[in-house]
Amino acid sequence: MKSKIAILLLTVFLISCKEEVKKEEPVEKTPQEITIAPIDNDVLESAVIYEANIRQYSPEGTFNAFAQDIPKLKELGVKIIWLMPIHPISEAKRKAKGDLLVADIENPEERKKYLGSPYAVADYTAVNPDMGTMEDFSKMVDVAHENGIYVIIDWVPNHTGWDHPWITEHPEYYTKNDKGEITDPIQDNGEPWGWTDVADLNYDNQEMRQAMINDMMFWITEQKVDGFRCDVAHGVPLDFWEQCIPALREKKALFMLAEAELPYLMKGENLFDMSYAWEGHHVLNDITKGKKNVNDFDSYMNALDEKLEKDDILMNFVTNHDENAWAGPLRERMGNASEVMTALTYTIPGMPLIYSGQEYDMNYRLEFFGKDTIPKTKGKMWPLLEKLGNLKNNERALDGGKNSATYERIKTSKDTSVLAFKRSKDGSEFIYIANLSSKPVKFTLPVAGPFIDVMKDQTIDIVENEEHQFSPWQYLILRKQ
Known part of the structure; x- marks a missing residue:
């Protein structure tokens, strides 16, 4: 009897142990989704945008290499990364330099040096294998989102490369000449632009328009990008953007940047958020060369x-x-005026741009059709951009988005x-003062009070209408105490 009881107790014990082990088995978990709040107007107010040239950013020229440095860009106040085209590049009619095509080069080793224009897209829904895989791209976007940074990709809507599948599958999608041949882009006067490595798209074709929208939709639904920088946006009919952008925004909040300087592209709530300040840029260039002066800058701002x-x-x-x-x-272009003009782009209304290498004092022209790389040694520009980025991110008086801080010109004696x-908003106030000339200048201005010189982090007292003397290209950014 005792042996039966012992056997019964042993059986119960073994069963309970088995159940206990079963309860403690680990449950397999799916990877946690990387999320970031939808981009909105508050982000745009204080954002710095960074143009990433992936091909040239590192010796590897890959998504993985760039992703390693994304946390560093956060130190510069970057909130939006704009990736130059990341798509495969057409090999047919690939450009080497000037009007020379790769196919015209006899030496096969020499031909390998030329990788083509990133704006000659061979496939809108794939990535350039030189940069990595689609999985690598996705991981890079996740790294950006983990760091609170949004990612937009360069989109080339005007033309494709000659290897694009549409060339053979849908030749009706393209502009054709009198002989029925697909053409490269043509100017309004009938003359070619010289972009012989690309084929011009025909926006009279409604099927092509829908195919373009579908391909853009892929990147926001499947790859989590946060918007697009649209190349030569004014070269595409306005009614396409009126059709395309609202359709994309039905799926996701987006940031849309137009490579153009035409206000109609930003009109209303469902077109582009931002466009280029090309005219302002050229005014700054001309001031540094002595061709224009502050009066010209004032005229530009008044016209805006x-x-x-x-x-x-x-x-x-x-x-x-x-x-x-x-x-x-x-x-090369701005010389000793480089710092004062950089500071100006952060303090006027709008969003400042950093281009790959600018943060490292890059002083050479990057190859456009071949492989190159940017420097990675910090010099003058990194601490300058870090300080300016911190101000842009955190001071309401430097807001430059859809609810921008006010801009008030202060008259001086010169x-x-x-x-x-002066810029002001919500009780925050900043004053920018600069000698935008190559000569020393003495001047007075109707400003008084204690201020913080934010670039030196020290207090400065200004007496109204006292005489100041600034050396060439000297500037101050003052926070009102």
């Missing part, structure tokens, strides 16, 4: 009041990929050389 609606945003810049490649790097203005 008439042309723009209150919620229009301009992207202010001292360099970008076009300027660097074709006009020269920042130091207004052809000295620019002074």
Whole structure:
């Protein structure tokens, strides 16, 4: 009897142990989704945008290499990363330099040096294998989102490369000449632009329009991008954008940047949020060369009041990929005025841009059709951009989005050389004073009180109408105490 009881107790014990083990088995968990709050107007008010040239950003030229540095960009106040085209590049009619095509180069080793224009897209829904895989791209976007940074991709809606599947599958999607041949882009006067490595799209074709929207939709629904920078946006009919952008925004809140300077592209709530301040950029360039002065800058700012609606945003810049490649790097164009003009782009209404390499004092032209790389040694620009980015992110008086801080010009006794203005919002107030000339200048201005010189982090007392003397390109950014 005792043996039966013992056997019964042993059986119960073994069963209970088995159940206990079963309860403690680990449950397999799915990876946690990386999320970021939808981009909104508050983000745009204080954002710095960074143009990432993935091909040239690192020796590897990959998404993975760039992703490693995203936390560093956060130190510069970057809230939006704009990726230059990340799509495969057409090999057919690939450009080497100028009008020379890769196919025209006899030496096969020499041909390998030329990777083509990133704006000659061979497939809108794939990534350039030189940069990595689609999985690598997704991980890079996740890293950005983990750091509170939004990602927009460059979109080329005007034309495709000659290898794009549409060339053979849908030739009706393209502009054709009198002989029925697909053409490269043509100007309004009938002359070609010289962009022989791309084929011009025909926006009279409604099926092509829908295919374009579908391909853009892929990136926001499948790859979690937060918007688009649209190349030569004014080259596409306005009614396409009126069709496209609302359709995309039905799926997700987006930031839309137009490479253009035409206010109609930002009109209303369902078109582009921001466009380029090309005219302002050229004014700054000309001031550094002595071709223009502060009066010209004032005329530019006054004209904006008439042309723009209150919620229009301009992207202010001292360099970008076009300027660097074709006009020269920042130091080559602006010389000793580089810092004062950079500070100006952060303090006027709008959103400041940093282009890859600018933060490292890059002083050469990056290859446009071949492989190159940016420097990675911090010099003068990194601490300057870090300080300016912190101010832009945190001081309401520097808001530059759809509810921008006010801009009030302060008259001085030397207004052809000295620019002074006040920005204010929600009790925050900043004053920018700069000698925008290559000569020393003495001047007075109707400003008084104790201020913080934010670049030196020290108190400064200004007496109204006292005489100041600034050296060439000297500037102050003052926070009212």
